Amino acid sequence: MGKIxxxxxxxxxxxxxxxxxxxxxxxFLWITEGLVLGIFVETIYFSVLLxxxxxxDIIWVSFVLGFVLKRKKYKTEPQHYLSYEPIKHPIAAVIIxxxxxxDNVEKVVKDYKMQPNVKYVYVIDNNxxxxxxxxxxxxxxxxxxxxxxxxxxxxxxxxxxxxxxxTDANIVALTECDGTFNAYxxxxxxxxxxxxxxxxxxxxxxxxxxxxxQNGMFHTWGNFFIGKLIQLxxxxxxxxxxxxxxxxxxxxxxxxxxxxxxxxxxxxNDYLNKIGKDGWMFNPxxxxxxxxNELKTVEIPITFNRRSGIxxxxxxxxxKGFKLGLRMIWLIxxx
Numbered sequence: 593m594g595k596i597x598x599x600x601x602x603x604x605x606x607x608x609x610x611x612x613x614x615x616x617x618x619x620f621l622w623i624t625e626g627l628v629l630g631i632f633v634e635t636i637y638f639s640v641l642l643x644x645x646x647x648x649d650i651i652w653v654s655f656v657l658g659f660v661l662k663r664k665k666y667k668t669e670p671q672h673y674l675s676y677e678p679i680k681h682p683i684a685a686v687i688i689x690x691x692x693x694x695d696n697v698e699k700v701v702k703d704y705k706m707q708p709n710v711k712y713v714y715v716i717d718n719n720x721x722x723x724x725x726x727x728x729x730x731x732x733x734x735x736x737x738x739x740x741x742x743x744x745x746x747x748x749x750x751x752x753x754x755x756x757x758x759t760d761a762n763i764v765a766l767t768e769c770d771g772t773f774n775a776y777x778x779x780x781x782x783x784x785x786x787x788x789x790x791x792x793x794x795x796x797x798x799x800x801x802x803x804x805x806q807n808g809m810f811h812t813w814g815n816f817f818i819g820k821l822i823q824l825x826x827x828x829x830x831x832x833x834x835x836x837x838x839x840x841x842x843x844x845x846x847x848x849x850x851x852x853x854x855x856x857x858x859x860x861n862d863y864l865n866k867i868g869k870d871g872w873m874f875n876p877x878x879x880x881x882x883x884x885n886e887l888k889t890v891e892i893p894i895t896f897n898r899r900s901g902i903x904x905x906x907x908x909x910x911x912k913g914f915k916l917g918l919r920m921i922w923l924i925x926x927x
């Protein structure tokens with residue numbers, strides 16, 4: 593399906609370029625002929641290129657309709673509707689990947705340890721050069737110290753998954769250590785897991801975000817576009833209501849243990865090839881994994897603060913953010 597969707601995606605833009613070229617060319621000819629409307633209409637009507645364009649459009653639309661109609665199951669199969677599988681005794685384990693977060697880690701760890709249902713807090717330290725892991729240990733976190741910076745943020749998340757699955761936790765939470773997320777939002781997410789497998793935060797609601805946060809227009813609309821691209825790939829325009837993605841780059845999410853167990857094998861096998869050495873593609877990657885394996889995944893609004901310190905991914909810089917966005921698009925098209 594990935595190759596077919598990529599073909600549809602790229603052929604759309606190819607057709608768009610051809611149509612724009614055709615229109616500009618004939619407007620230019622119209623101007624050079626003295627703005628005579630009859631000549632303009634005649635040159636378009638008898639254009640051989642127009643006939644080929646119409647044929648290409650018909651083929652493209654037919655192909656897209658066939659691609660769309662094959663996925664009627666999202667409107668008919670019961671697993672894509674409401675279900676209720678309550679977690680009677682929620683036990684949450686929070687995974688916090690870190691790299692040089694000595695200024696933030698104490699508050700973040702303590703805040704999560706204070707939340708109801710949180711039994712474990714894991715700090716997966718990505719070979720920090722400061723006192724981050726030492727501070728985390730003093731605050732009561734279980735600290736895993738990575739000696740080699742392999743796979744960055746994403747690898748730290750996978751290491752955390754492997755550790756948490758050794759415990760009795762039935763809920764796994766992923767968050768970040770830069771102060772942007774609030775620990776109390778986990779109490780909003782957990783109840784949704786009675787009806788779904790994964791809950792992802794979305795940071796697009798302005799009244800829930802602190803003024804001056806790093807999510808500018810470029811960042812927000814980029815995440816929104818990529819989220820809709822995932823929806824188009826898996827659900828098509830006819831089935832956009834199956835789920836909704838508006839912020840696939842958000843690093844705050846909760847997963848049921850049984851849901852994680854369904855996708856952990858796939859994640860372990862190919863995450864390094866998919867997310868790159870820095871690991872910053874992990875958030876959209878795990879969303880893709882969940883949808884690809886038909887896990888029920890929903891977004892809910894969460895609060896969002898200004899970052900404390902600098903972005904480790906460099907996504908605050910527009911050039912790096914744009915490159916990261918292109919990598920996300922390629923990940924969706926190639927998966």
